[in-house]
Every structure is written in structure tokens, then in C-alpha cells.
Amino acid sequence: MRKQERRALICVLIAVVLLAGIGIFVARFVKDGGKWATFYGNSQIYTDGILNRGTVTDRYDEMLLNCTESGVEYNSDATIRKATVHAVGDPKGNISSGAINAFKSQLIGYDIINGTYDTSAEGKKIQLTIDAKANAVAYNALGGRTGCVGVFNWKTGEILSMVSTPSCDPAGSISNDAETSYYFNNFLQGAMTPGSTFKLVTSAAAIDKVDNISSFSFDCDGNNEFKGTKLKDVSSHGHVDFRSALAQSCNGAFGAITRELGAKTMEEYVEKCGLTESIEINGIDTQAGSFKFPDDDDVKLSWAGIGQADDQVNPCAMMVYMGAIANEGEAVHPTLIKSATFVKEITGGRPLGRYLSKDTANELRSMMKNNVESNYGTSNYSGLDIYAKSGTAEVGDRSDSWFVGFIDNEDNPYAFVVWVKGGGFGSSTAGPVAKAVLNQLISDNE
């Protein structure tokens, strides 16, 4: 019998296999439970394939989306619906950055202990950081053109405005084709030619790496021929130094600076300024930018240094960079979900890393102020302590307008980015959009 007794241990072995399997499953359960539970086939939380619980509001508790057993309800104002759809999402889930998609498990109130169980069966309320009214203002200011507006608090990281056009009315009839252009969020998913706004990166590199940049000078003749190519400017800037080169956005001068910096340094600085990395915003990954700085082609390198050539930047990353300049070089992680604000306001947002040294950031800040004072006109932005850089990106025959920067205001420390496709001259098209949104944000915050 001893033989049989010993062999009986094989049953223990089978039991161990069973337990191991259960162990694997429990591990997966802990890791992926939220994903499983939010699966669209789960009729606990979906009615006819549409989430049946959960509410999304803006930062001032304005209802943006309310999912119920009987269907989905959106804000009553059509403009607000269109202006916030990229943050809120469409009922079919085509907008990947929408809360209805991205924050699904928070929306249904999933947690590992209770699963999707919810005594009220109303789901959870998600308060977004956006200001719906300001979004609507931004949407109107874009005036039907393709573009995007992004504003965030460079101290706390809260995104106050995120508008992308073209947009759609989620309460109206919408396309079934997920590839439809209005499902695309230009602000988070886009990557476009930055034009002159990129000179803020080149400037940062120059402040750090070029000896005696303050004594830099360049004579701009408007054509600035270099090796047979014209680094053309709108007009002849004449004699410029470093500060006025940025204010005038002198291509010739920045081409020369870029050549002096070299490809390696440029690569280092796009990385340092966070433009080549994807940023994770509450689980949503932004598009990473991409740049090419050839070290064997001075002409192409010059173009790349002034934000043309193959430069592709993501608007959100640009906004975060603006925030870093405002925040003495320290970048703050952007967020879309409002949480325990009290702690956040005191300690600031989650740091994303140091982009620039304090001195460099402050020098850039002063140059950006100079841009406004000497070029864009302080009176155009009355009431706003604004620091900015405009851009006009040449894309084929088209010129895209950019206006990026920040305002310094104790209660409203906002960094912004505005991009208008085919908008023409940067400061005159994108600038007013930024101004309108910022003013609305400030008045809403009073």
C-alpha cells in the first residue's frame, strides 16, 4: 500500500495546478478587472451598447453628459455640446479622448472591491477641469475654421479649455465611421508644423549654449540668402539683436543661430522641452512630436530651427512647454479630471520634470513679454499680463496661424496654445482667439 500512498500525491499536484490557474486568473482580475468590467458587452452598465450610468460635468458643475438607463443626455446648449465633445465624448465612443471612453471605469464607479455595484445605480460623477463656457467662447472664436485651443493652469496642471474643430453635435446625428475628421482631437492627437513658435525652443538652446548671445547681431535683408536658398522674411528687419530677432521673428537670424547651435544641440532641446514625448493625461496618451535636424545639410537644419521643414509638434506638448517657461522651467503634468483641489492648489500639480533652468526660463519670459510689447501690441491684450509668441507655419500653399504663451496672474496662471489651420498671419488670427478664451476664463473664475 505504501506505493499507492506515495503516488496519491499526484492529486495534490493536480490541486496545485488548479490553484496556480486560479492564482493567474486572480492576478489578471486585479490588473485588468476595470477593463473587463467596462467591456461594451457588459449589460450591467450598458443599455443597447450605450453606457447607462455616470455623469460628466465641467469645473463649475455644469452638466455636460448624463448617462441613464433610458439613454444619454447632453448639455442643452448646442455650442457647449460642440465645444466640449472632444473632452466628453460621443455616445458611440468614436472620440477616443472623450471621458465616456477614457474615464469609463471611473464613470461607472468600478472598483475592485465592489466591481460595478452601485447602490444608487446612477454611477459616479466625473468633474472635468474644463470650463464649458470658455470652451464655447473658444469654439465661436475659431469661427468654423479647423483648429484647436488649449489652456491649462501652469501651476496645477488643470486643463481649462480643450476645443478642437471641426466638431460635431453629439446629441445630433453623427457618423458611424470612426475615421470621420470631427472625431479627431487636434489638441491631443494632432502633430503639425509649428512655424515660428518653435523659435522659443531654439531661443532656449541659444540662451544656454551660445556664448555671448546678448551680443548677437544679424543684418536682415528680407531674403537672407544662404547657400542659394532664401530664408525669406515678411520684410527686411534690418539690424537685429537676439531679443529683437525673436520679437520680429526673423528667419534669417534664427537660421544663423540654429547653424551655430548645430543639429545635436537642437535634438537635445526638443527633447528637453518635452516635444518629442507623448504625455499621459489621465490615461489618454497625446501624440508625440517629431523633428529632423540633419547635421550634413545646413539649409535644412536652418529651416528646422525656425519651425519648418519636417518639424511636427503636438499642441498640448507646446502648451505644457509654455507652462514650463511660466513656471520657472518646471513643467507641470496636465490633467482633465478635477480632484481634491485644495491640496493641489497648495502644492501645485504633479511635476513633469524640469524643462529649463530658472534663468533660461526667466530670460525667455522677458523676451516673450518683449514680443508682445514691441510687436503684437499690449493694447490688443489689455488687462492681460501676457507673454507670447506667434507663428505662421507654411504648409504647402497654406499658412497656419499659431499663438502660444501664458499669462501671469496670481489667480489665473494660464498657459495657452491656439492653432488655426489656414488662418494666415499668426498674431492677427490666433491671437484674438486666445484673448477671448483667456478673458472668459478669468471672468468665470471671479
Add this chain to the structure above:
Amino acid sequence: MLAIYILVSSIISLLRTRPTPEIWGYFLVEDGGNFPLTHWENVIGRSKSADIMIPLKTVSKNQVILCRREDERWMIKDLGSKNGTVVNGVPLVPEKRYIVDVGDEIVISGVHCTIAPASLEEAANNRAMRKGDREPVAPWKILLAITAFQAMTIVQLTMALGSDITATVVLSMVALCVIMWVYVSVFKALGRKGFEMEMIAFFMTTINLAVTTSARPGDTFKQLVAMVIGIALMIFMCIYMRDLKRTRKIRPILLGLSVLLLLFNLVFGTMKYGAANWVRIGSMTIQPSEVVKLAFIVIGAGTLEELYEKRNTILYAAFSLFCLGCLALMGDFGTALIFFATYLVVSFLRSGDLSRMILTVVGAAAMGLMVLRFETYIASRFAIWGHVWDDPADKGFQQTRTMAFGAGGGLLGHGAGNGSLKYVAASDTDLVFGFVMEEWGLIIAVLLVLCLVTLTIFAVISIIAGRSTFYTIAACGAATMILVQTMLNIFGAVDLFPLTGVTFPFISTGGTSMMASWAMLSFFKASDMRRNASLALRKEE
């Protein structure tokens, strides 16, 4: 909380069991010391695994077996040794049984041996030691806990299902509770002490009734009836198996019945969920393979004596092959796999030097047969295995739902009757693990698995003091069957293994499954050697 208390206390009680072997006498070997005879069945030989080892070249590896008879005398049988065995001067004819008594002279290949009785003192000692065994946990507290749990389940179901709850459903639950109390009271009055296994089974049955009620309220009563039949069958089997001679005698009948049942199934079977393993009789459908499972274990188990009989081994191998063949024809891959695994384990336990060959050959043939038969079927199930999330609308439909709804249950569950998985086909059978996760939570679902694992480990622990290999093999066979079945059920539902569509013992809805699960318990009860614990043993004074 109650559930956790019930399960944990039963599990702990079972796992703490350390049975003391009984000593039936001593086997004295000239110049070789004396060996206590702790089993009813012993092998004597040169082999290291022999119960009584005589390390002399002249002795055969497995020379003789010595078995205790019901009348307390000993039976001796030579297994065809090289140098022969002589008792009281009479040479034993190989493969023939002889009676030996205490004091008789046994010469094993020239080595003089004899059997000495256990002294009176020792016998008393023996009894005292067994009395000193850890007493099984008193069932009353657990019973009360289960009753409270059942009451809460009824309340919860009523709240969740409202008008779907009929009087029959409530009465069925109450009846379950009453039966449980009656069962324990009656056997307690008869002097039995060990009820942990039944407590676990009653608890699991409660979950079963709740699952059934939630998924199809009309069937609750049917489940109850199945349970009653199952319990009756278990009691009958326990008592019947006390007498091994009797059990061995009935085996050919069981074998014949099983063959007939399977053939009947093949001819009259109806397709259900892709496998023709159902037989419809009037309004009732039964699954003959569930019943055959029980017979399969009885037929596979054998006393030590039988393990050395070629005829017995061949018979078992042939029967296994027949069962697998029938299941293959029915297209029931899951059950075939369970039978095959059980066959492997049982043959591993059985295979002495003689029978290993036959068993291996049959094993290989069975495997080949299964692969051939299920080729296309397996291919399609294997194709989606591990990728169910890639095709949640079709091939991965059931698994993805199981995981999604199960995850929705979290650790604590939505409460009995509140689930949504019930609207998915086979949710209360093949996908019942997800069902329990959703309504009862992951903790209870995992505890249910631990219950079954406990039964197994208990069986393995207790056979150390086992009387016959019959009980050892039967308990291990039953354990394998239950474990593999649970494995296939859970792993299939959560995409750790291709979905095979077998039931979760005790938990899945289905009359035959419930019946078989309870009856299967008798094999564990039979291996429970604690004093007066199990009704499968005659009562000791």
C-alpha cells in the same frame, strides 16, 4: 462574511486532521525485526516500496500480499515469486489464496517469518490513540451559520427577483435547510462526528440553488430533488462500500450498466450545446456520462490483491477505452478529457510492475483516438484560446462575458439574483464561475474552489491510515475527477484553457451533475478514517 466563516472553519478542520494508523498486529521477520501491520493490505518483498521490506536477493520484489479479513484472520497470496513461499510447511501455489493465523510459520524465499498479535495493551493503546485524535469540529455552529446564510439568500433573491420568486422556490430553499438539519441530527444521533465534507457540500448546494433560482426560477425544485437523490445515493454508497467483498461483487453489474447507459446515450442522445451527451426521457433530460463517472471510479479502484491480477487490469483498461470511445462519438470533449485524466491518475496509482505496460498502451491509444475524433473541434476552440478579446462578438462571446460580468462583481458581488450574466447562454453551467463572481463576488468564487481542493487534500492525508488500496484509489480517482472538471470549467470560462463546456461540481445547474457531485462525496467519506467520523466506516465502540 458568513460564507467565509463557514468555509474557512470547515477547511481548517479538514486540513488539521492527522489520522493515527491502526495497528492490527506485527509481522516478525527472522533477523529482520518486526513490522507493525497498519494496513489491511500489505505487500511483502524486496522492493523499497513494499510495506514490509526484506532486503535479500533471494526474495522477489513483490513476493506475497498479506490481507486482513473481516473475520480478523489473514489471507496470504504468492504473486508468482521466484523462490516460492511456504506456510506451515505447505508451499503456496502462486495466485492462490491461503489463510494464515497468528503464530503460523511463513517462509518467504527461505526467510522465516510469523505474525504476532497486537498485545492487549497495545490494542488498548491503539484505541486510546485513536480516541486522542483531534475530534472533528462540532457541526452545530457551522449549521447555524449556513442556515443564516440561507435565510439571507432567500431575502436577497426575493428582493432582486420580485415576482419571479414563487412559493416553490422559497419552499425549496427552506427544504434544503430542513434536510441539512435532519441529515446531521440523524447521523449525529447514530454516533457519527465528522460532517465537514457535508457542510461544504450543503453550502455549495445553497449557492447552486441561488444560482439556479436567479437564472431559471422554475428549476429550483428540480435541483432540490436531485440533491435529495444525490444524498441518498451517497449514504447508500457509503454503507455499501463498507464491505469490500460486496463492492467487488457488484462491480460487474456496474460495468454492464455503464456500458448499456453509454450505448443507450449513443443511440438516443440529443444534441445540446454541440455535444450529444443528453438523453431525454419524457420531460426529463439526464446526462448518462455523469452517472458513469461514479461507476468509472468504482471499477478503476481495486484492492491490493486485484492490482496484481492481470484480468482486472485488462478489464479496467478496456472499460476506459470504451468510455472514451463513446464520449468521443458523442462529441463531448470536456468529459472525455476528465475521464482520460482520471484514467491516467488511477492507472498511475494502480500500475504495479505487471500492469504498467497494458495501461500505458491503452492510454496512448485513447489519446490518439481523442485527437483524431476531436481534431476540427479542438482546432477551432484552440484557435480562439488566449485571444477571446479579439473576437468578443462571436467566438470569444462567452468567455469575454464571463470576465466582463465577473469583474463587474468585484470582490463582493452584486448579490444573489442581481446578475446580468444569466442572459448569456450556459451562464449557470459552463460559465457558472463568472455567474458566482458576478452575484457573489470573487472571494466566494475562489473559496468554492478552495473547498474542492480541501476535499482532495483531505483525501490524500487520510489515506495514510487507509485500510485498503480500494479506498485510496477511489478517493484519488474522485479527487482527480472533481479537480479536473473544476479546472476545465473555470479555465475554459476565463480563457486560461479552451472552453470545453463541463460543469462545476455542486455549483452548476443541472440535476445529474448535482446528483453525481453528492454521490462522489461518498468516495471521500470512505477514505475518512477518523474514529466514528464517517458513516462509511462501521461504528467503533
